[in-house]
Every structure is written in C-alpha cells, then in structure tokens.
C-alpha cells in the first residue's frame with residue numbers, strides 16, 4: 523500500500539508581516555512551519571501505515587527551503603520526501619498548484635490514498651485537495667474528522683459537512699482531506715530525527731515532470747486567477763469607560779446605552 527501526504531510549508535501566521543506597498547505576505551518576516559492541518563494528514567497516514575506497513579511519501583511544492591518541512595515529516599515518521607521546486611512553478615494559483623502536484627502524484631504512481639489537510643493557514647482556500655482529485659480522476663472525501671476503518675481496498679471515514687456527519691466508504695485510489703479533529707499529531711522521535719538528518723529529499727523540477735505537465739497550465743502565466751491586492755482589515759478601535767459600582771452611575775449608563783441605540 524502507498525500513501526501520499528501533501529505537505530505545505532507556511533509562514534508562522536502569528537508573526538508574519540504584510541508588505542502593504544506590494545500587497546503581499548512578507549515571507550521573510552517570520553519563520554516557517556508545516557501547515558498544521560498537514561500534520562493531521564501525516565498522522566493519519568502514519569497510523570494506517572503502522573497497521574498495514576504502507577509506504578508514506580510526503581510531497582510538497584514550494585521554494586528550496588520547503589525541504590526542511592519534508593525533513594520534519596520524515597522526523598515524524600514519513601518514509602520519503604519529494605520536493606517540487608522550479609521558478610516555473612512560482613506564482614501558481616490553486617488550479618496551477620493542483621496541476622503540478624497531480625503530475626507528481628501520477629509520476630509516483632501506484633498510490634492507494636492521497637491525504638491533504640482541509641485547508642492551509644496562509645492561502646486558506648481549501649481547494650487544492652479536491653482539485654487534485656479532479657485532475658487525477660479519482661474520488662475524494664473532504665472534511666474527514668474520523669477514520670473509522672480501512673482494508674487494503676477501501677476506507678471508512680466520518681466527514682463533517684455543515685455540521686452534518688456522514689459515514690462514507692471510499693474505494694482506493696482516493697483522496698481525503700482531514701480536519702484537526704481527526705487525531706493528535708505525534709512529535710518527531712529521536713530515532714527518526716537522526717534518520718531525517720541523513721535523508722535525501724528527492725527534488726523534481728519542471729524538466730522531470732514535463733512529459734505529464736502542461737507548461738501553459740502552471741506558474742503565473744498558467745494561472746486563471748490573479749491576486750490584485752491584499753489588504754489588512756482595519757480594526758475598529760473600542761471606546762471604553764469604567765463605571766464603579768455606585769448607584770449614581772446607573773442612570774448615566776442607561777443614557778449611554780440609549781444614545782447608542784442599544785436600548786430603546
């Protein structure tokens with residue numbers, strides 16, 4: 523059995539700053555980490571692998587430094603890491619990203635299960651997983667919050683869609699996207715950290731995928747959508763005044779509430 527886990531390296535959103543002039547995230551302003559939902563995707567794969575001896579391959583598209591995230595995935599238990607990196611991939615929108623990742627999945631071949639996070643904490647569209655399933659022509663189940671059972675042929679999951687819980691069975695090959703409720707990701711073990719240090723991350727650029735990847739459907743020129751501007755929403759300043767517990771203030775508070783139309 524072969525499981526491919528999609529791992530995106532994202533900036534630490536608590537610390538990242540926005541470049542107001544260019545309307546972009548200033549990625550140099552903060553450290554990076556594995557997209558938190560992708561840690562749940564990896565943990566799902568590792569738990570299945572423990573019972574089935576499935577091979578777990580972590581796959582990422584990103585700049586060369588995304589190699590660190592793949593090493594971390596190996597430190598957490600993945601068997602192999604593949605990084606898709608090329609200047610031709612830069613500026614890809616979600617569909618172009620899905621085109622590139624699905625070409626790599628086709629090149630890996632013979633996969634049973636592809637697991638993605640439900641969304642990222644930076645782009646946050648939640649589209650990449652289902653779009654990859656579309657490109658590969660395989661079914662997908664999104665919003666998976668519990669893995670109920672699996673065999674070598676299919677998987678039973680609980681999918682939470684608009685607060686409705688659906689028990690679904692998917693036949694391999696299939697793609698699922700998982701929520702944070704599906705499990706608690708493990709930490710890297712000492713043994714796997716040592717393994718990750720020595721691990722060679724496989725790197726594929728456009729040349730390695732060109733037989734199955736259309737150059738006109740990737741990168742900024744192959745993207746149908748364009749980010750025109752990113753704006754930071756202005757935060758409403760709150761006015762506050764403290765009234766101590768004293769009866770004479772009650773009428774004053776009532777007046778303030780009436781003036782602001784909180785009370786009629």
Ligand SMILES: Cc1cc2nc3c(=O)[nH]c(=O)nc-3n(C[C@H](O)[C@H](O)[C@H](O)COP(=O)(O)OP(=O)(O)OC[C@H]3O[C@@H](n4cnc5c(N)ncnc54)[C@H](O)[C@@H]3O)c2cc1C
Pocket residue numbers: 528529530531557559560563581582583584612613614615616617619620623637638639640641642644645646647648649650651745747748749
């Ligand atoms: C016009 C345009 C230009 C852009 N230019 C750039 C740019 O120059 N640089 C840039 O960094 N971003 C750029 N982006 C953002 C980029 O398209 C998204 O980061 C990317 O498509 C993933 O979308 P998302 O973050 O919404 O993923 P989601 O759909 O929210 O992610 C769902 C899951 O898909 C998987 N996944 C998503 N992305 C990857 C990945 N790269 N590798 C592996 N797995 C992944 C993960 O498992 C993730 O949890 C651009 C977007 C647009 C629209």
